[in-house]
Amino acid sequence: MTQFNWSLINFAWLPILPLIVVAVGAMGVLLAGVQVDDEDSGALGILTIALLVFAAVLSLLLFGGRPSVAFSGALAAGGYTAYFDLLVLFAAAMTALMSVEYAADQGLAGAEYYALLMFAALGMMLMAAGDDLIVIFLGLETMSIAIYALAGFMRHDPRSNEAALKYFLLGAFSTGFLLYGIAFIYGATGSIKLEPIEAALSRPATDNALLLAGVGLLLIGFGFKIAAVPFHMWAPDAYEGAPTPVTAFMAVGVKAAAFAAFVRIFMVHLGPLGPQWTMVLWVMAGLTMTVGNLAALVQTNIKRMLAYSAIAHAGYILVGMTAAAAPRAGGAILYYLLGYAFTNLGAFTVVVALERRGAIHDNLADYRGLAARHPFLAAAMALFMLSLAGVPPLAGFFGKFYIFSAALDAHLLWLTIIAVINSVISAYYYLSVLIAMYVREGGVEPAALRTRPALIATLVIAAAGTVAIGLFPQPYITSAAGAFVSALGNAPHHHVVLSR
Amino acid sequence: MLLTWFPILVTLAVAALVVGGMVTINRLTGPRRPSKIKGEEFECGNPPTGQAWGRFSVHFYLTALLFVVFDVEVIFLYPWAVELRHLGMFGLVEALIFIGILTVGLVYAWQRGALDWN
Amino acid sequence: MVPMSYFVGLSAVLFAIGVAGVLLRRNIIVIFMSIEIMLNAVNLAFVALGRRLGSMDGQVMVFFVMTVAAAEAAVGLAIIIAVFRNRETVNADQLNLMRW
Numbered sequence: 001m002t003q004f005n006w007s008l009i010n011f012a013w014l015p016i017l018p019l020i021v022v023a024v025g026a027m028g029v030l031l032a033g034v035q036v037d038d039e040d041s042g043a044l045g046i047l048t049i050a051l052l053v054f055a056a057v058l059s060l061l062l063f064g065g066r067p068s069v070a071f072s073g074a075l076a077a078g079g080y081t082a083y084f085d086l087l088v089l090f091a092a093a094m095t096a097l098m099s100v101e102y103a104a105d106q107g108l109a110g111a112e113y114y115a116l117l118m119f120a121a122l123g124m125m126l127m128a129a130g131d132d133l134i135v136i137f138l139g140l141e142t143m144s145i146a147i148y149a150l151a152g153f154m155r156h157d158p159r160s161n162e163a164a165l166k167y168f169l170l171g172a173f174s175t176g177f178l179l180y181g182i183a184f185i186y187g188a189t190g191s192i193k194l195e196p197i198e199a200a201l202s203r204p205a206t207d208n209a210l211l212l213a214g215v216g217l218l219l220i221g222f223g224f225k226i227a228a229v230p231f232h233m234w235a236p237d238a239y240e241g242a243p244t245p246v247t248a249f250m251a252v253g254v255k256a257a258a259f260a261a262f263v264r265i266f267m268v269h270l271g272p273l274g275p276q277w278t279m280v281l282w283v284m285a286g287l288t289m290t291v292g293n294l295a296a297l298v299q300t301n302i303k304r305m306l307a308y309s310a311i312a313h314a315g316y317i318l319v320g321m322t323a324a325a326a327p328r329a330g331g332a333i334l335y336y337l338l339g340y341a342f343t344n345l346g347a348f349t350v351v352v353a354l355e356r357r358g359a360i361h362d363n364l365a366d367y368r369g370l371a372a373r374h375p376f377l378a379a380a381m382a383l384f385m386l387s388l389a390g391v392p393p394l395a396g397f398f399g400k401f402y403i404f405s406a407a408l409d410a411h412l413l414w415l416t417i418i419a420v421i422n423s424v425i426s427a428y429y430y431l432s433v434l435i436a437m438y439v440r441e442g443g444v445e446p447a448a449l450r451t452r453p454a455l456i457a458t459l460v461i462a463a464a465g466t467v468a469i470g471l472f473p474q475p476y477i478t479s480a481a482g483a484f485v486s487a488l489g490n491a492p493h494h495h496v497v498l499s500r
Numbered sequence: 501m502l503l504t505w506f507p508i509l510v511t512l513a514v515a516a517l518v519v520g521g522m523v524t525i526n527r528l529t530g531p532r533r534p535s536k537i538k539g540e541e542f543e544c545g546n547p548p549t550g551q552a553w554g555r556f557s558v559h560f561y562l563t564a565l566l567f568v569v570f571d572v573e574v575i576f577l578y579p580w581a582v583e584l585r586h587l588g589m590f591g592l593v594e595a596l597i598f599i600g601i602l603t604v605g606l607v608y609a610w611q612r613g614a615l616d617w618n
Numbered sequence: 619m620v621p622m623s624y625f626v627g628l629s630a631v632l633f634a635i636g637v638a639g640v641l642l643r644r645n646i647i648v649i650f651m652s653i654e655i656m657l658n659a660v661n662l663a664f665v666a667l668g669r670r671l672g673s674m675d676g677q678v679m680v681f682f683v684m685t686v687a688a689a690e691a692a693v694g695l696a697i698i699i700a701v702f703r704n705r706e707t708v709n710a711d712q713l714n715l716m717r718w
Contacts, residue, residue, distance in 0.1 A: 004585055027604045034611045134679055141686045145693050152697050161701045162713050168694050169649055169710075173640050175690075176656035179683060180633055183660055183676075187626075187667035192675040237716045304716075561699070565692045572688035575681055 015062065015070040015077035018055040018085055019125055025051035026118035033111020041110020045100040045454075048114040052093040052121065059085035063479075067489035069131055073193050076131035076264075079486030083334060083479070084128030084260040087341060091253040092121035094345045094461065098352050099245040100454040105357050106243070108153060116153075117249070120146035124257035128264075132193045133182045136261045140178070140225070143257060144171050147250060151242040163241025170224060170234035178221025184214025194269040201272045215273060218265070219280055225258040226314045229287040236295075239307030244355060244362070247303055248348030251310045252341045259317060263333060267324045268487045274324050281322040282415055289315030289422040296429050302351055303362050305429060306344070309388060312426060313340055316400060319407050319419050326409035330488075331481030332402035338476060339387070339395030339469045346462030347384040353377055353455055354446045361444045367436045368443035377449065378437040380459050387466045389430040390423050395469040402477060562614055573602055625666030632659035646698055646708045650691075657687050 013020070025048070033044050059082045067078030075081075096117055103113055119142060126139025148171065152164025186192050188211035189200035200206050220231065227235035239247045266277060292312030299305035320333040354361040354377075371378035387394035400423060407416045436443075449456055469476050580587070580595050587594070609615060632655055639652025661680045668676020702708055 004588055027601070030608055031604065031611070034608065134675075134682055137679075138682060138686070141690070145686075145689055148693050148697065152700060155700045156704065158701075158704045159715050161697070161704055162715050164697045165646065165701050165713065168690075168697050169640075169646070169653070172650070172653045172690055172694065173656075176633070176636065176653060176660065179657065179660040180663065182679070183663040183667060186664070186676060186679070187671070190671045190673065192679060240716050558699070561695070565695065568688050569692055572685050575684065579678075579681070 015068070015075060015081075015129075018058045018062070018089075019122060019129070021051060021055040021058060022089075022118055022122045022125065025055070026115045026122060029118065030111055030115035033115065036110060041103050041108065041113070042100050042454075044110040044114050045096050045103065048096045048118060049093050051118070052089050052096065056086055056089040056093070059089065063483075067486045073195060074132040074135050075129045076487070077129070078489065079479075079483040080260075080264070081125075081129045083483035084256060085125050087256050087338060088121055088124040088128065088253050091249060091256065091341055091345065092117055092124075094349075094458055095245050095249040095253070097454050097461075098248065098345075098349045098458040101452045102243075102245055102352050102355070102455075106154065107357070108243070113150070113153060116146045116150050120150065120249070120253065124253055124260075127257045128260040130261060130264075131195065133185070133265075134192055136265070137179065137182065139257070140261070141175065143254065144175070147246070147254060150246045151238055151250070153243055153246065157241075159241040160243065161241075163238045166234050167238035167242075174221050174224030174231070177217050177224070181214045181217030181219075181221055184210050184217060186214075188214060194265065198269040198272070201270070212273075212276060215270065215277055216280070219277065219284075222258060222262045223284060226255060226262065226317075227311050228284050228314055228318060229291040229311065232288070232291070232311050235311055236304050236307040239310070240301060240304045240362075244303065244348055244352045247307075248345055248352075251306065251348065252344050255310065255314065256337050256341060259333065259337060263321065263330065263484075264487055267321060267330055271324065278322050278324060281318055282412070285315050285318035285322050286415060286418050287315075288312070288318055289419060293422050293425045293429075296426070299429070300364050301362055302364055302367065302433070305364070306347060306351075309426070309429075310344070312422065313388075315422070316403055316419060319412070319415055320403040322415060323403075323407040323410035323412055326406040328402070328409065328481065329406035330484030331477060332399075332406045334480035334484055335473070335477045336399035336403055338480065339399040339466070342462050342465035342469060343384050343387040343394070343396055346380060346459060346466060347388065349455065349458045349462060350377055350381040350384070353449065353452070353459075354444065356447055359444075361446070364433065364436055365442070366444045367433060368440035370437040370443060372441075373443075373445060374449065377446070377459075380463050381437060382434050383463055383466060385430040385433050387470065389427045393470045395466045395473075398470055398473040398477070559617060566609055566614060570602060570606070573598075622666060622670050626663060629659045629663040629666065632656075632662065644710050646701070646710055649710065650694055650698070654687065654691075657683055 029044055029048055029051075032047075033041070036044055062077060063079055063082035063086070065078055065082075067076070067080075069076055096114060099108075099113070099117075102108075103110055123139045123141070123143025123146065126142060127136055128139075130136035130139055148164055148168040151167050152160050154160035182192070185197060188207045189197045191197050191200065201211075222228075223231040224234075239250065242250065270277065289312050292308050292310075292315055296305050296308035296312065299308060317333055317336055320329050320336065323329040351362060354366060367381075370381070383394070387396035390397045390400045392398075400419075404416050404419060407419070576598065577595065580591060584591055636652045636654075636656030636659060639655065640649050643649055643652065661683055664676040664679045664683070666676075668674065668679075698708065701713065705713065707713070
């Protein structure tokens with residue numbers, strides 16, 4: 001019989017310190033918040049933001065660290081994990097910031113709201129760090145279950161109910177596919193950790209049919225999570241019905257986390273199978289961009305329009321993944337997600353600004369003449385729309401530029417042409433928001449901004465980021481590329497230039 | 501052969517003795533006042549017969565959910581208990597953290613009044 | 619000894635039944651039950667493949683799938699109850715406040 005081992009020395013807790021902060025913080029907010037009145041949940045919001053920022057500072061300290069693995073290969077630490085940690089923590093903090101006045105106005109239960117937000121962020125960080133399919137699955141579910149509850153948070157509002165229900169059913173459905181894919185890959189390669197899976201790919205004994213079936217099911221699962229066509233049906237309803245700050249978090253945080261795991265599994269570890277899966281992604285990317293943009297053209301509800309726009313942007317990122325053979329594709333995707341986060345969070349903040357308890361004001365018609373009444377709000381919205389449309393020198397432009405150049409590096413001429421045509425189409429509906437605000441008249445009178453300092457702060461941060469990342473892209477693209485390379489550094493067997 | 505199965509025989513005998521003893525003592529010493537309700541099958545307080553489409557109070561739902569969540573999470577403790585010696589202090593601390601997190605959930609449910617029946 | 623292909627075949631059939639149930643049925647509760655069938659098909663595949671490979675990872679995964687499914691059921695049923703309270707229906711076709 002083995003002796004009981006009293007030692008705690010081998011416990012490598014440093015790489016998960018940001019995760020611990022968020023987890024303990026979420027539980028603390030949950031317990032402390034029960035005593036707080038719903039009407040003054042603002043203090044909980046500030047506490048949440050402080051905790052998220054603290055976790056972000058810790059992640060920043062880990063950013064430059066040497067790529068390594070923790071928990072016997074279950075978690076990867078290093079630039080890639082830290083990059084996505086910072087991204088999702090930023091998205092969560094911005095969501096909390098734009099919610100401070102919103103939650104008080106709508107009378108949301110603050111303790112649960114902010115705690116769920118942090119639990120979702122925790123799941124996202126786990127997804128970004130997972131080097132093991134169990135951890136990625138656990139992170140995905142921690143995130144998803146929290147987001148289901150958040151989407152239905154206004155439980156007396158039938159639209160919020162419906163959004164939560166559709167998101168939940170389709171989310172659980174896609175989890176089934178993802179898990180079945182994991183099961184097949186496990187059966188074919190004999191492991192559930194990404195590095196041994198990659199090592200098994202080159203073994204002749206590996207069962208190829210089972211493996212490819214697993215990879216296909218995994219693609220379906222991730223297709224649902226990132227709302228890629230034809231697995232996007234849930235997204236417009238879920239985005240439209242969820243409370244607007246939650247929609248923002250879904251569009252930015254969930255997307256970033258899903259791509260963090262998607263890119264790590266496929267571009268970093270399943271690289272040797274690239275010729276097979278890039279074919280599927282080619283079709284998915286083309287469909288996603290086209291359907292997303294065409295459907296966005298006819299929307300009259302701004303949240304629904306932004307939902308289709310989010311689908312289209314997932315399509316652009318998929319172009320980057322299809323270009324996996326190009327060395328700079330990974331960095332381009334990471335940079336794109338960063339610029340997209342600032343821009344989209346900003347756009348949704350403007351939507352939040354127009355909302356008021358009992359009056360949603362999320363139709364395009366409500367934005368008419370906004371420039372005359374609220375020049376600051378209209379100017380901010382214009383900036384975000386132009387960035388989403390890809391107008392230089394904003395963040396959205398360089399994101400597309402880097403992705404399309406990577407696609408050309410990988411000789412994806414036709415896909416790049418489709419993407420460029422789509423960018424042109426998308427300009428139409430983004431500019432129609434500008435026309436409504438600056439040319440048309442009518443619309444609604446939103447509550448005064450003066451009484452909502454947190455909302456103004458959110459807008460200023462988002463706008464500053466959208467401009468800064470576009471005007472000075474170099475440091476950001478460098479760190480994005482560095483972060484992607486550090487993920488490769490975790491994979492000892494990696495072939496840096498993928499064979500095609 | 502007999503030696504291998506002997507402990508099981510002893511267990512059976514002890515079980516029969518304890519149960520039989522309890523039933524006998526109850527019969528000899530307990531008061532007996534039968535009534536209609538006492539004569540029905542015991543179904544955790546619910547009427548044992550009725551419409552199949554009867555509606556339940558939503559209280560049952562909340563309690564059942566709490567039970568399911570805490571019940572299922574406990575499956576992690578079985579493999580942990582088997583491997584405790586091998587995992588050592590690390591495993592012990594790990595399991596305490598796990599139970600601590602579950603406790604936080606319980607405390608939250610308690611504070612929110614999910615455990616009050618009325 | 620039952621051959622491995624039987625287990626994987628059964629799990630594939632169960633999974634297909636679950637998928638068909640999600641796509642064809644209109645009662646939300648039945649859709650949710652179909653999803654649970656899919657997850658149990660996955661569990662069967664994990665256990666069977668883990669046994670063939672002689673590794674514990676498959677079994678461990680099943681534990682996680684089971685607990686996650688329980689948590690998901692808790693949240694999912696709460697959402698379904700909220701929907702029913704506001705709309706008095708559990709038919710997926712009648713939940714169409716938002717279109718296009």
